[in-house]
Each structure stands twice: as C-alpha cells, then as structure tokens.
Amino acid sequence: MSAVQRRAVTELLRVAPVADDLARRFEAAGYTLALVGGSVRDALLGRLGNDLDFTTDARPEQVLAIVRPWADAVWDVGIAFGTVGCRKRLAGSPDYQIEITTYRSEAYDRTSRKPEVSYGDSIEDDLVRRDFTVNAMAVALPGITFVDPHGGLADLAARVLRTPGTPEASFGDDPLRMMRAARFAAQLDFEVAPEVVAAMTDMAERIEIVSAERVRDELNKLIVSDHPRKGLELLVTTGLAEHVLPELPTLRLEVDEHHRHKDVYEHTLIVLEQAMALEQPGEPDLVLRLAALLHDIGKPRTRRFEADGRVSFHHHEMVGAHMSRKRLKALKYPKDVTDDITRLVELHLRFHGYGTGEWTDSAVRRYVRDAGPLLDRLHKLTRSDCTTRNKRKAATLARAYDSLEERIAQLAEQEELDSIRPDLDGNEIMKLLEVPPGPLVGKAYRHMLELRLEHGPMDHETAVAALREWWTANAPA
Template sequence: MGPQGATGGADAVDPKVRRMAMLAAADQAIGKESDILDSLAAAFSEAGYHLYLVGGSVRDALLGRLGEDLDFTTDARPEATREILDAWADVVWDTGIEFGTLSAERHGRQVEITTFRADTYDQVSRNPEVTFGDTLEGDLVRRDFRCNAIAVELHGDGSRTFLDPLGGFEDCVAGVLDTPGAPEVSFGDDPLRMLRACRFSSQLGFDVAPRVREALNEMADEIERITVERITVELNKLIGGADPSRGIDLMVDSGLADLVIPEISDMKMTQDEHRQHKDVYQHSLQVMRQAIDQEAPGEPDLVLRWAALLHDCGKPATRSYNEQGNVTFYQHEVVGSKLVRRRLKKLKFPKKTIQEISQLVYLHMRFHGYGEGKWTDSAVRRYVTDAGDLLERLNKIVRADCTTRNRRKAARLARACDSLEERIVELAEKEDLARVRPDLDGNEIMEILDLQPGKQVGQAWNYLKELRLESGPMEREDAILALKKWWHEQEEKEQHDGA
C-alpha cells in the first residue's frame, strides 16, 4: 500500500508522474505559508545564516497533508537564533535551548527552530550527548527515517530549494519507511524509533523496508530501555492514526507488543479444532475499524479506539469448554476490564482515561443480555445509568462488535441496536435518564426515619435508587411509603437475626 496523499495510491500512478505531482503539491503547500516563511528566511539570511524547513513538515507537504506545525533547522547557533527571533517574533520560548531548540510565535503562528545537530549515542540509554553540527547532511543523517530527512532551503529572496541527500523523497513516492543508515545502529541509538516505525505505518500508510522489519524482529527487547511515558505517547499517536491496524500488526508481528502491551498480542489465540470462536485478534482489529467509522469528524476518539481494540482482551484467560464441548468465555468482560485497568495504569494513562476505557470493556456485553424488542423500562434505565457519560461510545462499540458475515444475524443485531436507542429516546422524553437519582435525598431520608448521618442512610439511599431504576419516578408520598416499609422490614430482620 502506498502513501496516503492527494495523488492517490503509489501503485495506481506512474512513479514519474507521482514524483512530479508530489513536488508540485509540496511547493504549492509551502508557498501558501510564504507570509511567515519569507520574512523568517530573510531574517536569517540578513544575519548571514541558512534556514531550512525540515522533517515531518516537508514529508507532510509532499504527501499533501501539511499542517500548521512548522519545523526548521539552521546553521546558526542557539544564541544567534535567539537574537534573530527576538527581533522577528512576538514571543520567544527558549526552554529547549540546551538542545539547540527555540520556539517562537509571530502573528499567531508558531515555529520551532533547531541548530544543526551531530549527536552521539552510547547504545545504552536513549539520551544522546548533544553536540551541534556544521552541515545539513550531518543533521539529516541522524534522523529516524529517510522520509523525515528531506529539507527545503528557504532563501531570503522568497525562493526555495528542495534538498534530499539521503533519498527520502523516493521513500515517500514508494510509501516505504527506511532508516538513513543501518537500522540496527539507528534503533540501538534510540529504541523508541522502533515504535515510531509502527506509528508512522499507522499515520502514513507506509510499509517498512525488509531490513527495517528484520531489525525490529531482532531488537524488540531494546524497547525496555525507553521510559513508559514515552512509550505511551507513541502508542496513543499510533492508535490515533489513519489506519492503526497497520501499526498494531507491525507491533505484534515484531514482538514489540509482547513487551509494551501484551494484552493485544495475547488475543492471537489458536482456534479450537472446530473453529467455534472467531480469531479474537482479527475480530478486535475489525471492531476497532468499525468503531472508527462511526467517529465524528475531527480529532480521533482515543478512548473509543482503545476500548474497541481491547474489548475482548479477557477472552484468552476465560476460554473454556462446556459439557457439550462448546467453547465459552464466561465473564470475559469482567476479566478484560481488570486487565485493561492494570495495563493502562502501568503505562501511566490518566486516571479518567483508564476508568473510561475499562468501563467500556466491562459494559460491552450488557447489550447482549437482551433480545430484540425485549428492553423493559428498568433494563433501559440501568443500561443508561451504568454507561453514564460513556453511553454514546458504548452504543458505537456495541454496533462495531458485529463482525459476522451472516447477513441475517447482522441485520438482527442492527435492529436490536436501533430498538435500544429508540427505547432510550422514548424513555428520556418521560424521565431524566441522564440523572437517575432516588426520589428522596439524604436529608429527607434522615428526617423521615429519624436517623443520624451514617451507613444506614446510605443503605436507604441505595434502596431508593434501585427502586427508582426498577419502577421509574415516584410521587413523593409513594416514595415515603416505600421507604418506611423497607425500613420496617430491616428492623424486623435485625430483630429476627438477634433472637
């Protein structure tokens, strides 16, 4: 599969035509930024330095997807860059000046400029000894992939020149990820680049070169040198890509997933001899793809994507066979939810994100407890209440979880989803389903039962909430009668137990 650009797949277009089209598209995209680029280039030129647009900015311009983030490199040392930017920009940040990087903003647009680097690595940590270089090629050769090692020199007169000493342009044309030097050296310098290969495969739709794939397979365990925080950033970028299945496949096949998130590769279960269950791994990828298809335009919904991918991760630990020899996965949603919480906690995901993803995994089977047209008011209330703010995402996962090729079964499940959502709307018109609370609050309970704050008040509140879920809203007088009856039964039970 070729890169995803404005000119279509690489296989569908003559390479020469594609090269010309990509260069023209890039030149046009960069030209649209002339308001900021020309003045910045002129400022560096007047000071006697060169300025280059570089890295992902050039790659994305060639692929027809240039965004607002613009990255530059220069032969100017950090102190000289700071002096130039102070005169040119509205605001300058020098928090990265130790590494040769300064950021600036002019007329609401941000830029990041880094002095040529010629770092050296010890092949033990991923922290380089930062040294500044003297040549553009020396700076480019230290980058992760050749497609990210293309530069555009910006001249002071507004003209520009494409520079590609390492062949990154041809990689963009072919849709290939390859390293500037030997991949073993590149990944040894910084093992995070292995996960970046998976991430770029997801974001760009690129394949990895054979030598890169071989190095991934041989060096996967080097990823353990990387901090968990950096791994998590790459995982989120991967799953937020245009086609995360590509990146996940590469991560699983190379063995990286075994080390960073084994719950994914564990789903590659060997099917039983009768093939009574689906390939859980492939099914999960398909569910994720179908969930993505339901996303609203804009930013990817990472919570939805993670939950869809991991919804069945509890199946490997719960697979069993009943007396008839049929395969079962009883309570896999409960086990899966626990696995997700444990793994995401190790990966240091935010607490709220962990709660949301694990809750969606826990709830994804709730829908299947009811057949088409069999949703009672009580069942709808409980479904909505348990889902809470996750209701819309839960409904998307339920729909995405249908990957059967049986058209009748698929149509039946779709009708059941439609029926549930219709019932939710109908009941919501009568009740406030977003806030199902008891008909009496804690203060009223204490006053009616003459109680002090404590456990008994909480028990009474929980009883009224269950009653509310089961029966719907009640008149105040009916709620009071129900509360008093329940309290009387509790007192009688205590007396009986104490006798």
C-alpha cells in the same frame, strides 16, 4: 514539473511569508535556516499545515535571541534537546506554530531512558540522524534550495519507509524510531522496507529502555491514524507489541467462541475498524479505539473447553477491564482516560445479557445509569463488536440494538435518564427518619435508587411511604 513538485511549490509558497521573514533574520545574524523533516514531507504530499519545523546551525541561546523580538510568543520547554518553540501571526493568516532545532544527534546508552543530545555542524550531519529518509529532506531558506542526500523524494514517491543509514544504527541511536516506523506506516499508509522490518524484529526488546510516556505518545498517534491496523500488525509481526502491548499478540492464540474468525486477534482488529466507521468524520476517538482494541483481552485468561465441545470465556469482560487498567497505568495514561476505557471494556457485553427480547424500563434505566457519560461510546463499541459473517444474525443484532436505542429515547422524553437519582435525597431521608449522617442513610439512599431504577419516578407521597416501609424492616433495634 511533476505533480509532487507542484504540490510542494504550492504549499511552500503559502508559508513563504513567515518562513522567508524568519530565514532572513537568521541570515542577517550569520546563521542558516531550513524547513526540515515532516514539514518538507507534508509539503510534498500536499498536506502541510501551520506547524512548521526548522533546523539551524545556531545554538538554542542564539535562536532565542533571534526569535524573541520577532515572535508573538516564545517557549523553551524543549531547549534541553536543542529546540525552541514560538508562535507567529501574520495579517490574514492563522497562527503558525514553529519549532526551531539546532543541528543535532541523539543517542541512548544501554540503560538510559533519556537521549543524550549533542549538536552537529552541518545540515547533512543532521539529516543522516533523522529517523526515515522521507523525514530527512530539507528546504534551505531564503530562496528555496532542496536538500535530499538520502533519496527521500524517491522513497516518498514509492511510499516506502527506509532509514538514512542502516536501520540497526538508527534504532540503536533511538529505539523509539521502531515505534515511529509503525506509526508512520499507519498515518501515511506507507510500506516499511524489508531491512527495516528485519532490524525492528531483531532489536524489539531495546524499546524497553524508552520511557513509558514516549511509547504511549507514539502509540496514541498510531491509534488515531487513518490506518491503525497497519501499524498494529507491524508491531505484532516484529515482536514490538510483546514489549509495549503484550495483550494484543496474545489474542492470536485464541479461537473466538462463535468460530466466526480464525482468532480473537483478527476479530479485535475488525472491531477497531468498525468502531472507526462510527466516529464523526475527521474526529478520531482515542478512548473508543483503545476500548475496541482492548475489549477482549480477558479471553485468554478465561478460556474454558466445555463438555459439549464449545469454548467459553465467562466473565472475560471483568478480567479484561482489570487487565486494561493495569496496562494503561503502565503506559502512564491519565486517570480519566484509564477509567473511561476500562469501564467500556467492563460494559461491552451488557447488551447481550438482555438477549434480543423487549427491554423493560428497568433494564433500560440500569443500562443508561451504568454507562453514564460513556453511553454514546458504549453504543458504538457494542455495535462494532458484531463481526459475524452470518448476515441474518447480524441483522437481528442490529435490530435489537436499534430497539434499545429507541427505548432509551422514549424513556428520556419521560424521565431524566442522564441523571437518575432517588426521589428523596440524603437530606430528606435524614429528616424523615430522624437520623444523623452515617451508613444507614447510605443504605436508605441506595434502596430508594433501586426503586427508582425498577419502577421509575414516584410522587413525593409514594416515595415517603416506600422509605418508611423500608425503615420498618431495617431500623436498628
């Protein structure tokens, strides 16, 4: 028995109690059931989790009738696409999340953003419609019978992504599969077969008929994978990125202002990898990774050739933040995620604005205030943005950032840096100045906040005196 087979048997035996129990219920009702797709692939790779995918000749209504008396919870949100979900708990085991899909095929017409679903009659018909051969394998249950009509096991061993039929037919049926090719390359560290890459290149523009939400979800899975660079480079090489993330390939045309790399595109991919290295093990940070990917997209629009021969990108962080917001909105990212990423892009150069000298207390307070809850991510993004090959320069920048973090820690012991507020709140300001709510109170509040940032905490008497001094100069006639 090969190592692959041993891993598969071990994984399948682990889930056998729940899988066999479910399969026998389908058999008793006159239907077939098979573990399929990613579940079989992951079993062969020795990484099968508790999310199990099954396929069956039973129609969705019949599936519901079988699983409702058996499962601990059932949901039918995917029933329009032939999928029924359920949860099952066995004694001594964690919950199994199960999806059961009727044999099916799905295809887009030339303008639709939603696939048209039709049901198939055999598992072979179902498997030929799967995206890649490594996902077109099944294990018929009960009693383990391996079904592999398209050589998925051989491709898995070779670590290559091919389509069961022609890639043109596959991507014609569902253009999102082109994004999945990049995603699986990034997740599994597989190579994509040349004929698949060629079809992706020829058909790249067809991705535009797929909804932004589905594209975004595939992009997210790619970004948080173990090898996102591999998938991103495939998107750029095939031209898919020009339709889903056009700011990325545009970076290939630009020269980094420090001439540290061939182009800003290469620099960006290195920053992404360095940011990943600063994450907690096993906890990929989508916001940090997307900020790293987008942090320099403002450079193409701000490039200037200076008289001394240098290339400058003044204010590219502000332009990049605006561009990031526009792109993330187009991809339908949630508002909080969009806000966090654009803020990180906007702030990623703030550290360099202070040079490498000693940070004043005022500068530290403003840095912490502006970063807010994103401070830890900003630390990681700023450190990752150093890709110079000059070891002395890299060490100098690292020491400067170490110094900043030390200053933040020192001030945090003395002051509430996480929630910097003026020493007088709005109610106190209105009472002391004897004014109602309005713009003047806001101006007074902002003045007191600036004093707090510049000079640190004040006692009450000093704060009142400072407010009255400001009022003397700014009170209306």
